Structures are given as C-alpha cells and as structure tokens.
Amino acid sequence: MNNYFIILASGQSKRFNSKKQKQYNIYKNKPLFKHSIDKAVKSKLFKKIILVINNKSLIKEKFNKNILIIKGGKERSDSSLIALKYIKNFKPKNVLIHDAARPNFTIKLLKKLLNSLKHNKAVIPIINSKDTIKYKIKNHFFNLNRKNVLLTQTPQAFDFKDIYNLSIKNNKNITDEAALYIEKNLNIKFIKGENFNQKITFKEDLKNNKTFYGIGFDIHRLEKGRKLFLGGIKIPFHSGLKGHSDGDVIIHSIIDSFLGAMRKKDIGTFFPDNKNKYKNIRSTKILQPIIQILNKKNLYINNIDINLICEEPKVSKHREKIILSLSNLLNIDKELINLKGKTVEKLGLIGKEKAIACEVICSISE
Numbered sequence: 001m002n003n004y005f006i007i008l009a010s011g012q013s014k015r016f017n018s019k020k021q022k023q024y025n026i027y028k029n030k031p032l033f034k035h036s037i038d039k040a041v042k043s044k045l046f047k048k049i050i051l052v053i054n055n056k057s058l059i060k061e062k063f064n065k066n067i068l069i070i071k072g073g074k075e076r077s078d079s080s081l082i083a084l085k086y087i088k089n090f091k092p093k094n095v096l097i098h099d100a101a102r103p104n105f106t107i108k109l110l111k112k113l114l115n116s117l118k119h120n121k122a123v124i125p126i127i128n129s130k131d132t133i134k135y136k137i138k139n140h141f142f143n144l145n146r147k148n149v150l151l152t153q154t155p156q157a158f159d160f161k162d163i164y165n166l167s168i169k170n171n172k173n174i175t176d177e178a179a180l181y182i183e184k185n186l187n188i189k190f191i192k193g194e195n196f197n198q199k200i201t202f203k204e205d206l207k208n209n210k211t212f213y214g215i216g217f218d219i220h221r222l223e224k225g226r227k228l229f230l231g232g233i234k235i236p237f238h239s240g241l242k243g244h245s246d247g248d249v250i251i252h253s254i255i256d257s258f259l260g261a262m263r264k265k266d267i268g269t270f271f272p273d274n275k276n277k278y279k280n281i282r283s284t285k286i287l288q289p290i291i292q293i294l295n296k297k298n299l300y301i302n303n304i305d306i307n308l309i310c311e312e313p314k315v316s317k318h319r320e321k322i323i324l325s326l327s328n329l330l331n332i333d334k335e336l337i338n339l340k341g342k343t344v345e346k347l348g349l350i351g352k353e354k355a356i357a358c359e360v361i362c363s364i365s366e
C-alpha cells in the first residue's frame with residue numbers, strides 16, 4: 001500500500017464570488033476540503049494524505065500525523081509539482097491527485113483507480129457531457145459532436161515516477177494532470193467517472209441546504225354527534241373533536257410543526273380563536289396560508305412524522321386514506337409522510353376516549 005493522495009486546495013477561486021476562498025467554505029456541515037480528507041482517511045488506502053493550501057493559518061484543526069499540510073504555488077500546476085516534489089522522499093509507488101473542489105467522489109472510485117493502476121501508468125475518470133458544446137477559436141465557432149466530448153474528473157491516478165518526470169519537465173499552465181499525457185500522446189486508461197462528482201466552481205454550487213425541524217402538539221375533546229376530521233378527511237366515528245375549528249388535531253399539529261421549523265411562533269398567533277372568522281372553519285383552509293408561506297420562502301418539506309394518540313378509531317384502518325389526503329394537501333409524495341397510532345393503555349382522558357391528541361415532527365429545507 002504505497003499510495004499517496006494529494007488534495008489541491010490552494011486555488012484562487014477566481015470564479016467563486018466570495019470573500020472566503022471556496023475550499024474553506026462550509027459544504028454539508030464541514031469545510032469543502034475536509035470531505036476529500038475524510039474520505040481518503042476512511043478508505044485506508046493511503047500511507048499519507050497531502051493537503052496543499054495557500055494559507056496554513058486558516059486551518060485550525062489538528063490532523064493526525066498521516067495528513068500533511070503544505071503550502072501550494074501560484075497556479076494549480078505549481079501546487080501539484082510542489083506536492084509531488086514533497087512526497088518524493090517517501091518513495092511512493094502510486095499517487096492520486098485530486099481537486100478539493102470535488103467533494104462528492106466515492107471510496108469505490110478510489111479503489112477502481114488504484115486497481116486499474118496495477119496495469120497502467122495513468123488512470124483518469126471521465127464522464128460524457130450533458131451539454132452540447134461549441135468550440136471557439138478567435139471569432140469562429142465550431143460544433144462539437146457531444147458523443148466525442150469527454151469530461152475529465154479528479155481524483156486522477158498515476159505511477160509516481162511517471163507523473164513526477166512529466167510534471168518536472170512541464171512548463172505550461174495545465175488544469176489537470178491528464179493533459180500532460182495527452183500533450184505527449186502517452187497512454188491513458190480512461191475509466192467511468194461519477195456524474196455526481198461535480199466540481200464546485202460557483203458560489204451558487206455551495207448553496208447550503210439548511211434544514212430545520214419543527215415539533216407540533218395538539219389535543220381536543222371528543223363530543224358525541226360531531227363529525228370527526230383527521231388529516232383533512234372525515235372519519236366515521238360516534239364522536240367528533242370539539243374546537244373553534246373542526247378540531248383536526250393532525251392538521252393543527254402539522255401547522256405548528258411547520259411554524260416551529262420556520263421560527264414563526266404558533267397556530268394561535270396566526271389564527272386567534274377569538275376571531276369569528278375562524279369559527280367552525282375546516283382546518284384544511286387554515287393549512288393553505290401556511291403552505292403558501294413555505295412556498296414563498298422556497299422551503300420544501302423533507303418529511304413529516306405523525307403520532308396520533310387515541311384508543312379509537314384504530315389508525316391502521318384509516319392510515320392510507322389519511323396519508324393520501326395529507327399528501328394532496330401538502331403537495332408532497334406519500335413516501336414522505338409517516339403516521340403512527342399510539343394508545344395510552346386506557347389511561348386518562350385519552351384512554352377513556354374523551355379526547356384525541358397528536359404530535360408531529362417535520363423537517364424542511366431551504
């Protein structure tokens with residue numbers, strides 16, 4: 001296992017419109033470059049991992065001794081050469097060179113690269129272009145056949161001696177190591193890359209999908225002769241829920257969980273029950289404005305989990321209908337909704353079938 005992993009994170013982020021260089025920005029809860037380090041460590045495939053950055057003082061973390069942090073050069077190719085020179089003393093056999101801006105590669109890809117390297121000097125992951133590409137020379141445009149357009153990704157894997165000798169002779173500003181082999185018409189083994197292993201280039205690519213959680217709880221008394229509404233539909237039962245509105249505990253709890261996730265107080269603030277406007281209103285009607293707020297803020301629902309707490313009616317009998325109704329009301333897939341029934345061992349008001357309670361937890365994202 002004489003493998004080394006070089007992570008290039010010293011780019012100047014010219015296309016990245018932010019004060020902070022992109023490699024230090026937080027992506028999925030950690031700095032961008034950290035994803036590559038963590039994956040390389042987890043893979044247990046490498047003797048040393050070399051992180052190349054341009055400002056060591058920005059790294060506050062302490063890494064273990066197999067992770068070495070060095071200062072890069074002006075251009076990407078300078079940094080890559082600095083790293084190769086640096087690891088030369090360790091006498092490596094194989095080296096993978098990777099751009100920190102691609103945090104989403106898999107360990108499976110690392111294994112494939114190293115396996116392929118047993119019979120090749122250079123192994124490069126490629127994917128087909130999804131876009132139709134035009135090629136411009138001065139003021140002339142050329143159509144490229146999409147089938148012939150191949151996009152190279154990183155990590156790229158090399159026999160150390162091979163890439164070292166090529167890099168040391170190179171005086172061009174290249175944007176990946178595969179270019180050195182192509183320039184000299186040397187053999188490359190191309191393997192299938194990963195479509196999701198996209199390069200994070202623009203600030204928008206990093207837009208953190210912030211996720212929020214909210215909790216909701218509600219309880220209403222049961223009253224003989226009233227209609228029972230749960231999750232927006234009528235359920236046949238001898239009693240219904242008493243309340244200012246139709247007493248739909250499921251919808252009320254869902255509303256409170258959404259408001260909670262949006263940090264917007266509670267249902268009582270939005271729909272005061274001293275207002276005649278809301279008297280006997282169907283709860284589905286008061287859910288709509290809340291959905292509108294979610295839509296306006298571009299928030300989407302990841303999932304909701306519901307506990308309906310009652311002895312009767314039995315949730316299992318009505319589960320599918322309630323979930324279907326909620327999926328229509330919330331305009332989300334049924335798969336994102338879970339409904340559990342919970343009895344209370346005949347204890348208290350709920351146990352004596354005098355009330356029904358409900359609790360909901362929801363997750364929403366930007």
Ligand code: ZN
Pocket residue numbers: 218219220243247248249252
């Ligand atoms: Zn209520």
